[in-house]
Amino acid sequence: MNPTELITLREFITVVPLCVLFFVSLIPLLIKPFLGGREPNPISVLVWNFLAILAAAGCTGALFGHSYQKTFAFSNAIVLDGTSVWMSYLVYIVTAVGIMLAYDHVATRGRQFTEFCFLMVSSACGMLVLIMSNDLIVTFIGIETMSLCLYILVAMSREQVLSKEAAFKYFVLGSFASAIFLYGIALVYGTVGSTYLPDVATQGVKLISTNRVFLVGAILLITGFAFKVSIFPFHTWTPDVYQGASTPVTAFMSTAVKAASFVAFLRFFTSEAFVAAPHLLTVMTWLAVLTMTVGNVAAILQNNFKRMLAYSSVAHSGYALVGLITAGFGTNYNAAATSLLFYLFSYSLMTLGTFALVAVFERSENTSLEINDLRGVGRKYPWLAMSMTVLMLSLAGIPPTLGFFGKFFVFSSAIEQDMYWLAFWGMINSVVSVYYYLRPIVVMYMSEGEAETLQIGLMTRGTVIVTGLLIVILGILSSPFFRMVQNSVMNQF
Amino acid sequence: MLSSADFLFYFLGLVSLVFGLGVVLFRNPIYSALCLVITMISVAGIFGTLDAWFIAGVQLIVYAGAVTVLFVMVLMLFDLKHEMKTFSKGVIGNGVKLAASGVLLGMLGTYIWATYATEPTFKPLPAAATSSIKATKDLATSLFTTYIFSFEVIGILLLVIAVGAVTLSRITGGTHHAD
Numbered sequence: 129m130n131p132t133e134l135i136t137l138r139e140f141i142t143v144v145p146l147c148v149l150f151f152v153s154l155i156p157l158l159i160k161p162f163l164g165g166r167e168p169n170p171i172s173v174l175v176w177n178f179l180a181i182l183a184a185a186g187c188t189g190a191l192f193g194h195s196y197q198k199t200f201a202f203s204n205a206i207v208l209d210g211t212s213v214w215m216s217y218l219v220y221i222v223t224a225v226g227i228m229l230a231y232d233h234v235a236t237r238g239r240q241f242t243e244f245c246f247l248m249v250s251s252a253c254g255m256l257v258l259i260m261s262n263d264l265i266v267t268f269i270g271i272e273t274m275s276l277c278l279y280i281l282v283a284m285s286r287e288q289v290l291s292k293e294a295a296f297k298y299f300v301l302g303s304f305a306s307a308i309f310l311y312g313i314a315l316v317y318g319t320v321g322s323t324y325l326p327d328v329a330t331q332g333v334k335l336i337s338t339n340r341v342f343l344v345g346a347i348l349l350i351t352g353f354a355f356k357v358s359i360f361p362f363h364t365w366t367p368d369v370y371q372g373a374s375t376p377v378t379a380f381m382s383t384a385v386k387a388a389s390f391v392a393f394l395r396f397f398t399s400e401a402f403v404a405a406p407h408l409l410t411v412m413t414w415l416a417v418l419t420m421t422v423g424n425v426a427a428i429l430q431n432n433f434k435r436m437l438a439y440s441s442v443a444h445s446g447y448a449l450v451g452l453i454t455a456g457f458g459t460n461y462n463a464a465a466t467s468l469l470f471y472l473f474s475y476s477l478m479t480l481g482t483f484a485l486v487a488v489f490e491r492s493e494n495t496s497l498e499i500n501d502l503r504g505v506g507r508k509y510p511w512l513a514m515s516m517t518v519l520m521l522s523l524a525g526i527p528p529t530l531g532f533f534g535k536f537f538v539f540s541s542a543i544e545q546d547m548y549w550l551a552f553w554g555m556i557n558s559v560v561s562v563y564y565y566l567r568p569i570v571v572m573y574m575s576e577g578e579a580e581t582l583q584i585g586l587m588t589r590g591t592v593i594v595t596g597l598l599i600v601i602l603g604i605l606s607s608p609f610f611r612m613v614q615n616s617v618m619n620q621f
Numbered sequence: 622m623l624s625s626a627d628f629l630f631y632f633l634g635l636v637s638l639v640f641g642l643g644v645v646l647f648r649n650p651i652y653s654a655l656c657l658v659i660t661m662i663s664v665a666g667i668f669g670t671l672d673a674w675f676i677a678g679v680q681l682i683v684y685a686g687a688v689t690v691l692f693v694m695v696l697m698l699f700d701l702k703h704e705m706k707t708f709s710k711g712v713i714g715n716g717v718k719l720a721a722s723g724v725l726l727g728m729l730g731t732y733i734w735a736t737y738a739t740e741p742t743f744k745p746l747p748a749a750a751t752s753s754i755k756a757t758k759d760l761a762t763s764l765f766t767t768y769i770f771s772f773e774v775i776g777i778l779l780l781v782i783a784v785g786a787v788t789l790s791r792i793t794g795g796t797h798h799a800d
Contacts, residue, residue, distance in 0.1 A: 143770070150777060157784070202770035243788040250781045257774055269771050273778045280785035284792065340732040 139201035142208045145187040145216065146256045152180035153249035156242045167239050174231050177245045178224060181252075185220045188213060196616045200262065204324060207262040210616025214469060215259040215391050218476055222384035223252040225480055225591055229376035232585035233487050235285045236374050244284060248380060251277035255388035264313045264323040264349075267392050271309070271356065274388065275302050278381060285374035294372020301355065301365045309352025315345030325395060336405045343405070349396060350412075356389040359449060360419040363442045367426075370438035375490060378434065379483035382441045383476035390448055390472055394465060397456040409457050413550060416453060420446030420557040428564045433486055433497040436564060437479070440523060443561060444475050450550045451538040458545035466614040467537035473613075474522070474534035474602075481519045481595030484588050488512065499568055503577025512589065513572050515596025522599045524565035525558045530599040533606040630670045637663040650699075654692045661685035675757045 156176045159168050196210035227245055230236040236244055254273030261267040279302065283295030317323050319342040320331045335342040351362065358366040370378045402408055423443030430436040451468030458464050489505070490497050506513040522531030535558060542551040602609055636659065643656035661684045668677035764772055 203767040205768070205770045240788055240791070243784055246784060247781065247788075250777060253777055263771075265768070265771050266774070269774050269778065273774060273781065276778065276785065277781055280781075280789060283789055340736045344729060344732045 138199075141191060142199055142201040142206065142260075144191060145184040146253055148187050149180050149184035149249060149256070150253050152183055153177055153246055155180075157246045160242050167242060170231060170237060170241050173242050173245055174227060177227050177249055180249060181220050181224050181227075185217065188216050188220075204326075205263040205266050206257075206260040208260060210613075210618070211391060211394075211465070211469065212260045214613060214616055215387060215472075216256055218387055218473060219252050219255045219259070219384050222380060222387075222476055222480060223248060225484070226376055226380035226384070228587040228591065229379055229484055229487055230374075232588040233374060233376050236376050240284065244281065247277045247281050247284075251281070251380075252384065255384055258388045259391045261392060261395065262325050264316065264325065264328070264396075267396070268306070268310060268313060270392065271352075271389070272306060274385060275306070275356075278302075278377075278385065281377045281380075282369060282373040285372075285377070290372040291374065292372075294369045297365055297372075298369045305352050305355030305362070308348050308355075312345045312348030312350075312352060315341050315348065319345065328396075332402075333404055336402065336408075346402075346408075353389060353393040353396070354415070357386050357393065357445050357448070358442050359415055359445050360422045360442070363419065363422070363445070366442055367430075367435045367438040370441070371432065371434045375434070375483055375487040378438075379480055379487075382437070382483065383479050386441070386445065386448075387472040387476050390452065390468070394452055394455060394468060397452055398461060398465065402456050409453070412449070412453050412457075413547075416446050416449040416550060417553045418446075419443070419449060420553060421560075424557050424560045424564075427561070430564075431498055431500070433499050433502075433568070436499065437482060437486070440561065440564070441479065443557065444479075444523075446557070447535060447538060447554055448472060448475070450542055450547075450554055453550065454538070454542045454545050454547060458541070458547070460541070460544065462614065462618055463544065464541045466610065466617045467534075467541045469617065470610055470613050471534040471538050474530040474599075477595055477598060477602075478519055478522045478531055481515065481592050481599070482523065484591040484595070485512065485516050485519070487588050488592065499571055500575075500577075502568055502571045503575040504572075506573035508578070512592055515592045516572065517569050518596040518599055519592075520565045520569050522603070524562045526562070528600070528603045530603040530606065533603060533610070537610060626670055630667060633663040633666040633670065636660075637667065650696050651693070654689060654696060657692065658685055658689045661689065673756075675760055 153176070156168060156173045159172075160166075192208060192213050196213060198207065198209040200207050226248055230241070230244055230248070251274050254270050254275075254277065256270075258267060258270030258274060261270050279295055279299045282298055283292060285291040313323060316328060319335055319339050320328050322328065322331075332342065332346070336346065355362045355365075370382060373381065420443050423439050423441075423446060427436050427439035427443065430439060448468060448471055451464060451471055455461055455464035455468055486497050489501060505516070518529060522529035525532045525535040527533075535554070539551045539554050542548075542554070640656040640659040640663070644653045644660065647653045647656065661680060665677045665680035665685060668674075668680055
């Protein structure tokens with residue numbers, strides 16, 4: 129190889145959105161020292177970061193929007209295909225909304241809003257790396273960039289011992305998970321001789337049944353991913369961290385982070401290597417069943433709204449894991465992967481809206497919202513209550529909302545692959561979850577009381593209503609939307 | 622019969638194990654940090670016996686040198702007597718810790734042992750690792766060509782850490798009122 133030809137312009141173009149996002153988000157951080165360390169006007173920070181996200185999204189759209197041709201770059205370390213393009217849009221949307229929520233929220237709009245926004249956008253950069261990654265090393269670096277920003281974001285909420293505790297818990301457990309993941313990479317590299325994912329896939333088919341070191345490496349990698357997407361029994365950090373973090377950060381964490389980690393998980397897991405390991409299928413199936421059940425049962429017991437949503441997000445990881453297992457062990461990769469991506473989209477949209485609503489009704493930055501605090505919302509804020517109802521029904525998976533179609537596609541692809549057991553438990557769990565999703569609705573409309581809102585800006589309220597509307601509209605238009613995602617995934621092979 | 626290189630390998634392995642245990646078992650953090658230094662040095666020695674001279678050097682300079690100094694500096698900032706009291710004690714707690722680490726160790730140990738005993742399928746290292754200068758040059762070349770993307774992203778990672786550290790240290794208000 130001639131070193132001068134190693135990075136071509138074509139290769140560089142694949143990471144242009146990433147570079148644009150990162151460098152433009154640096155601008156407000158660089159402005160701050162010129163103001164003598166004073167915090168610049170929050171609106172200008174907001175505008176710069178929006179500009180960064182919009183420019184990056186524009187680059188993605190202009191450069192890759194027209195064709196989803198699979199492109200490799202940087203010695204095949206990253207891959208650009210329909211999946212990464214679609215998921216980068218999701219990351220842009222969630223980051224933009226996350227910054228809007230942070231602008232409105234008392235806990236985050238402090239003297240360090242510039243740094244807050246920079247860390248959030250950098251975390252998004254890590255996610256973009258993660259979803260384009262085609263090599264275990266790059267995956268690891270993506271995960272670390274994403275997570276390190278999050279540890280700091282969680283700790284940055286000015287108040288509460290709770291948020292410091294959450295940050296520390298998340299940091300210790302997250303580093304532990306990273307160490308496990310890294311050890312998995314070492315074992316896989318030791319047996320395969322490469323960290324390049326297609327190599328792992330082709331050699332793994334033989335190795336997984338003959339070489340136990342490879343198997344242990346794969347299990348450690350799966351464990352690392354399971355920590356990040358909070359799959360039972362690695363979910364225990366989720367409620368504490370989601371409760372302790374300030375609500376905009378929670379909204380960001382529970383959506384974009386989970387979606388990006390799931391995409392990396394999908395890329396690792398859908399190698400044909402794992403089809404040859406029936407035991408692994410059994411274990412993964414039980415993990416999915418237990419994740420759904422534990423999440424839903426624990427959510428029923430919660431009175432704190434944020435904790436309830438945290439457990440509900442654990443349960444949703446279980447549903448997404450159903451899609452992942454179908455994609456990894458099934459024969460029809462396209463259908464299963466499409467349904468998983470569609471599910472991640474719908475889940476992110478719903479959860480974003482719900483956490484925006486939590487931000488609206490938090491009395492102060494130091495108390496977290498109990499479900500009973502929602503009493504009387506139905507009368508006082510009819511529009512918010514209406515959106516909230518839609519969001520809750522969608523999370524529960526009731527037609528014609530987007531959440532129903534998300535679950536429908538995941539479970540139907542599981543049934544097509546004869547994985548009846550998974551689909552069966554998924555449906556049982558959906559029924560169970562209706563109980564706790566209906567509770568806030570009942571409290572909102574049926575109980576007398578005076579709900580109070582924080583002094584919260586228009587953008588957060590807007591987010592609640594827009595996501596509510598989008599869920600209904602996209603729910604009704606779900607089949608063209610599904611086909612769009614499918615077309616982009618199809619070109620993968 | 623053990624050759625001298627083999628003997629050195631196993632001896633250093635033993636040293637790193639013993640002092641690694643010391644890191645965990647000592648109650649005084651300064652002793653733990655000192656044990657860590659010796660563990661790092663012996664690991665560097667192990668890399669040396671395996672002809673990975675560059676990694677051995679990096680291990681010695683970065684870990685045994687810089688990182689440990691940082692550890693000791695941070696330890697000096699804390700009130701050690703106060704910190705030591707917060708260690709969890711008790712039979713059940715220790716039992717759980719032992720059991721958890723034992724299960725992990727047993728699982729990894731048996732799998733590696735079983736696989737290695739039946740078919741040693743670890744890939745042989747590239748032949749270039751023999752000469753230290755050439756190995757270093759090869760490492761540099763692949764770092765700046767094959768792995769250039771990861772290398773650059775680590776730049777973002779480091780910037781994030783720097784910004785984060787400054788941000789966290791400048792937080793005022795809330796829990797930071799009381800010292």
